[in-house]
Amino acid sequence: xxxxxxxxxxxxxxxxxxxxxxxxxxxxxxxxxxxxxxxxxxxxxxxxxxxxxxxxxxxxxxxxxxxxxxxxxxxxxxxxxxxxxxxxxxxxxxxxxxxxxxxxxxxxxxxxxxxxxxxxxxxxxxxxxxxxxxxxxxxxxxxxxxxxxxxxxxxxxxxxxxxxxxxxxxxxxxxxxxxxxxxxxxxxxxxxxxxxxxxxxxxxxxxxxxxxxxxxxxxxxxxxxxxxxxxxxxxxxxxxxxxxxxxxxxxxxxxxxxxxxxxxxxxxxxxxxxxxxxxxxxxxxxxxxxxxxxxxxxxxxxxxxxxxxxxxxxxxxxxxxxxxxxxxxxxxxxxxxxxxxxxxxxxxxxxxxxxxxxxxxxxxxxxxxxxxxxxxxxxxxxxxxxxxxxxxxxxxxxxxxxxxxxxxxxxxxxxxxxxxxxxxxxxxxxxxxxxxxxxxx
Ligand code: HAX
Numbered sequence: 001x002x003x004x005x006x007x008x009x010x011x012x013x014x015x016x017x018x019x020x021x022x023x024x025x026x027x028x029x030x031x032x033x034x035x036x037x038x039x040x041x042x043x044x045x046x047x048x049x050x051x052x053x054x055x056x057x058x059x060x061x062x063x064x065x066x067x068x069x070x071x072x073x074x075x076x077x078x079x080x081x082x083x084x085x086x087x088x089x090x091x092x093x094x095x096x097x098x099x100x101x102x103x104x105x106x107x108x109x110x111x112x113x114x115x116x117x118x119x120x121x122x123x124x125x126x127x128x129x130x131x132x133x134x135x136x137x138x139x140x141x142x143x144x145x146x147x148x149x150x151x152x153x154x155x156x157x158x159x160x161x162x163x164x165x166x167x168x169x170x171x172x173x174x175x176x177x178x179x180x181x182x183x184x185x186x187x188x189x190x191x192x193x194x195x196x197x198x199x200x201x202x203x204x205x206x207x208x209x210x211x212x213x214x215x216x217x218x219x220x221x222x223x224x225x226x227x228x229x230x231x232x233x234x235x236x237x238x239x240x241x242x243x244x245x246x247x248x249x250x251x252x253x254x255x256x257x258x259x260x261x262x263x264x265x266x267x268x269x270x271x272x273x274x275x276x277x278x279x280x281x282x283x284x285x286x287x288x289x290x291x292x293x294x295x296x297x298x299x300x301x302x303x304x305x306x307x308x309x310x311x312x313x314x315x316x317x318x319x320x321x322x323x324x325x326x327x328x329x330x331x332x333x334x335x336x337x338x339x340x341x342x343x344x345x346x347x348x349x350x351x352x353x354x355x356x357x358x359x360x361x362x363x364x365x366x367x368x369x370x371x372x373x374x375x376x377x378x379x380x381x382x383x384x385x386x387x388x389x390x391x392x393x394x395x396x397x398x399x400x401x402x403x404x405x406x407x408x409x410x411x412x413x414x415x416x417x418x419x420x421x422x423x424x425x426x427x428x429x430x431x432x433x434x435x436x437x438x439x440x441x
Contacts, residue, residue: 002111003104003107004092004095004096004104004107004108004111005167005170007096007098008095008096008166008170008408008412009166009167009412011096011097012166012408012409012412012413013412015052015412015413016412016413016414019413031047032046032047032048034046036428039423039428042319043238044319044320045320048420049237049238049243049246049418050237050413050415051236051237051238051242051246051406051409052097052406052409053065053094053095053234053402053405053406053409054094054234054235054236054402055236056235056236056320056321058320058321058322058323059322059323060323060326061321061323061325061326061327062234062235062236062326062327064090064093064094064233064234065093065094065097067093067099068326069231069326069327069329069330070326070330072085072090072093072230073085073330075099076089076090076093076099076100076105076230077089077100077101077102077105078226079205079208079226082223082226083223083337084223084224084226084227084230084334085226085227085230086105086109086205086206086207086226086230087206087207087226087229087230087233087398087401088100088105088108088109088112088205088206089105089230090230090233090401091108091177091233091401091405092104092105092108094233094234094401094402094405094406095405095408109205109206111174111178112174112177112178112206113178113200113202113206113209114178115174115175115178115179116178116179116181116182116200116202117179118146118179118182118183118186119146119148119149121145121148122142122145122146122183123186125141125142125145126138126141126142126183126186126187126190127190127195129141131190131191132191133191134267134389135187135188135191135389135390135392135393136263136264136266136267136273136392136393136396137267138187138191138393139183139184139187139263139393139396140260140263140264140267142183142186142187143176143180143183143256143259143260143263144256144257144260146176146179146183146256147254147256147257149175149179149256150172150254150255150256151168151171151172151175152165152168152169152171152172152254152255153254153256155168156168156252156254162414165252165411165412165414166408166411166412168254169254169255169407169408169411170408172254172255172256173255173404173405173407173408176255176256176259176400176404177400177401177404180396180397180400181200181206181209181210181213181397182200182213184210184214184393184394184396184397185197185198185210185213185214185215187390187393188214188215188387188390188393189213189214189215191387191389191390192387192390193215196215197213198212198213198214198215199213200212200213201213204222205226206229207222207225207226207228207229208222208225208226210225210229210397211225214385216383216384216385217384218383220338220339220383221383223338224334224338224379224383227330227331227334228331228376228394228398229394229397229398229401230398231327231330231331231372231398232327232372232394232395232398232399233398233399233400233401233402234399234401234402234403234405234406235402237406238320239271239319240265240266240268240270240271241262241263241265241266241271241272241396241399241403242262242399242402242403242406243265244261244262244264244265245258245259245261245262245265245403245404245406245407246258246403246406246407246410246418247261247418248260248261248262249407249410249411250410250415250416250417250418251417255404255407258403258404258407259400259403259404262399262400262403263396263399266392266395266396266399267392269314270312272373272392272395272396272399273392274314274315274371274373275315275372275373275376275377275388275391275392275394275395276377276388276389276390276391276392277314277315277373278314278315278373278374278376278377279377279378279380279381279388279391280314280388281306281313281314281315282344282347282348282351282377282378283388285299285302285347286347288302289302292343292344292347293343293346293347294347294350295350296350296353296354299347299350299351299354299355300354300358303351303354303355303358304358307358307359307362313355313358313359314373314374315351315370315371315373315374315375316355316356316359316368316369316370316371316374317359317365317366317367317368317369317371318367318369318371321367321369321371322366322367322369323367323369324352324369324370325369325370325371325372325374327371327372328369328370328371328372328374328375331372331375331376331379332349332352332375334379335375335378335379335382339379339382342378342382344378344381344382345378345379345382347378348374348375348378351370351374352370352374355368355370356368356369356370376391376394376395377391380394
């Protein structure tokens with residue numbers, strides 16, 4: 001057994017036993033109550049699932065295994081001379097709850113390099129699609145097409161013991177994450193660079209090899225990719241891409257089918273697609289204002305016009321967070337440290353000074369602050385990646401690490417089929433009626 005798998009087996013066996021006795025002793029303890037507003041309102045805040053890899057606090061933001069993003073930057077291994085954490089290190093931390101050593105991260109990089117070969121039929125399936133197919137559609141199709149490599153589905157059809165579900169899921173997770181940068185880079189190059197593909201360089205770490213295959217030059221972009229892939233990976237279990245992966249996975253669909261489900265959720269404009277919408281909205285604003293350096297007052301007027309047209313300001317607001325997203329703050333820090341004189345980044349910073357006031361003035365927005373998607377596009381544009389329809393694929397490559405490590409935990413802990421209860425409005429009105437009768441009688 002490989003060292004990571006061995007660690008995962010030991011940790012998950014221990015937690016499985018703990019959870020078993022916890023449920024035996026305290027299984028009927030109430031941990032939440034649900035209001036009608038929550039039932040109709042997208043289940044905000046309802047505690048209804050377990051997600052071991054990260055947890056979100058409305059004020060301090062995301063913590064991966066208890067560690068904040070600035071803490072991760074200090075703790076996780078980096079390449080020699082590098083300033084940003086290696087995403088491989090975060091995957092290790094999420095999967096087994098321990099900060100890896102440099103040697104362990106090197107081992108993981110080499111594992112993923114060894115598992116990265118993409119079957120020809122995935123490239124053929126992509127090449128059969130019109131070039132202007134949205135990159136997220138291509139990404140989802142490619143992930144499903146990779147299922148031919150799946151170990152869990154194959155073993156299950158041959159008769160797999162429940163006790164071994166986690167093992168096959170771990171193998172699928174490692175294989176799938178290893179292949180995603182190549183698949184994503186293939187989509188980028190076929191969509192925007194005449195199919196002029198760049199061969200992988202297995203001497204590089206996972207993020208740097210991805211940057212290399214995308215064809216965006218420079219050490220700074222490699223550095224940004226490492227940071228980007230780290231901070232977009234996980235946001236506890238209730239967000240749409242994580243929850244969709246979890247739900248599909250709960251049917252014992254394998255890692256490939258589950259991740260494709262998650263990616264289809266990520267492709268929505270209220271979720272991951274917001275990263276393309278932000279830059280699209282900024283480009284439109286600059287066109288409309290006929291300047292690359294709008295003033296705050298010009299931006300304010302454009303924001304007001306967007307809101308008056310009953311459209312959202314992309315990149316702002318969040319279902320859980322109530323402060324500026326630390327992932328936004330971290331990208332701002334990266335831009336400050338590494339980039340000077342970028343008009344588009346200045347625009348993002350000016351928006352940060354204007355948009356929250358305007359959203360607060362609406363009187364209904366619970367969180368007027370920027371989220372993860374408000375900043376990334378401007379940095380990508382700065383490095384030459386202007387094709388914003390591709391941005392959500394970058395997010396997807398990173399998100400795979402969080403949702404698939406969580407899927408390994410779901411299998412190891414033996415989580416059952418997810419099946420909440422739905423009701424009709426007729427049921428609701430009758431229930432309320434009955435409650436009135438009981439309180440008045
Ligand atoms: N612009 C305009 N209106 C906004 C808004 C924004 N950025 N954010 C919230 N609102 C509005 C909502 O549309 C809602 O209006 P109605 O009552 O008329 O329907 C009202 O304010 C209350 O919403 P909320 O409770 O504050 O927010 P929700 O939990 O319902 O929604 C969203 C959270 C992220 C979907 C929302 O803030 C939004 O649409 N933001 C813009 C899109 C975006 O950036 N999405 C990415 C989010 C982070 C993420 O998942 N990244 O991948």
